[in-house]
Amino acid sequence: MPGPAPKPEILAAFEAAKGFMPVDEGxxxxxxxxxxxxxxxxLLEVGTYCGxxxxxxxxAAREAGVTALTVDHHRGSEEQQPGWDYHDPETVDPEIGLMDTLPAFRRTLHKAGLEEHVVALxxxxxxxxAIWNSPLGLVFVDGGHTDEHANADYEGWAPHVxxxxxxxxxxxxxxxEDEFTGQAPYRVYLRALESGAFTEVSVAGSLRVLQRTEAGIRAHG
Incomplete structure (x- = not known):
């Protein structure tokens, strides 16, 4: 989707932050x-990790005068747990032995000077x-990659777009064969298109951008 690019300092902060998204998708x-x-x-994202x-x-929210919201339990998704390829030992809280990416996330926002523009849920x-009842301009689904979690994110948040x-x-x-985490996001993407409520507007790598075209999503979409 053609559009503005982030300022050099924002792009530099993005590239320096811990995470997995490549620059073209960013x-x-x-x-x-x-x-x-x-x-x-x-603007809301599901799946914060380290920010x-x-x-x-x-x-983008700062430029538009709106708020960015980010949803995560900060204990890591399945593929980020010990023993998996995407596990980072630095994200483990040594006191309790569980992942806790919240401190890293807060440091990321602080370094980028963006703390006041984000509400962390x-x-x-x-x-x-289940308790959200306000419309959203954007929902970015990037949480757990099992069918259970990907479908729950879609069902919970897509109706609010x-x-x-x-x-x-x-x-x-x-x-x-392209990705060991499976095809759950792909199936959610197909589900969104089949719902009749969204149409695809752009593709970049593994990122798909869909636009809401109808007020409702069919129950079995």
Missing amino acids: LALYAAAAEAGRLGLP RSTILLAD VGRSPQIA AAGGLLVIHDVFPDP
């Missing part, structure tokens, strides 16, 4: 967030979505 996310920000509604993508959402996505708003899905891999 630029596409920023462009989507800048576009969605024109609706004057908050790499949050930097881009927060800066610390908890499990379905619990927070305002008309004309954007649903952005990360790690969409049509070929199961």
Whole structure:
């Protein structure tokens, strides 16, 4: 999706932050967030980790005069646990022996000068979505990669995307050989298209940007 690019210092902060999103996908996310920000509604991501993508959402939100929201329990998703390829021992709290990415996330935002533009919602996505009742300009789904978690994120948050708003899905891999975490985001992407409520507007790597075209999502979409 054509759109503005982040300032050099924001892009540098993004590249320096702990995380997995490549630059080309980050630029596409920023462009989507800048576009969605024109609706004057908050921008929300599911799956914070250490705040790499949050930097881009927060800066786009700052430019648009809206708030960036980020949802995560900060205990890490399945593929980030000990013994998995995406595990980082530095994210483990030595006192309790569990992952805790919240301190790293806060440091990331502080270094980027974006703390005041972000509201961190610390908890499990379905619990927070169940009590959420406000429209959103953008929902970025980048949480757990099991079918259970990916579908719960879609079901909980996609209905809150305002008309004309954007649903952005990360790690969409049509070929199961492409990514060991599986195809759950790909199946959610297909589900969104089949719902009739969203149409695809851009693709960048594994990032898919969909726009809300209808007020409702069919129950079995």
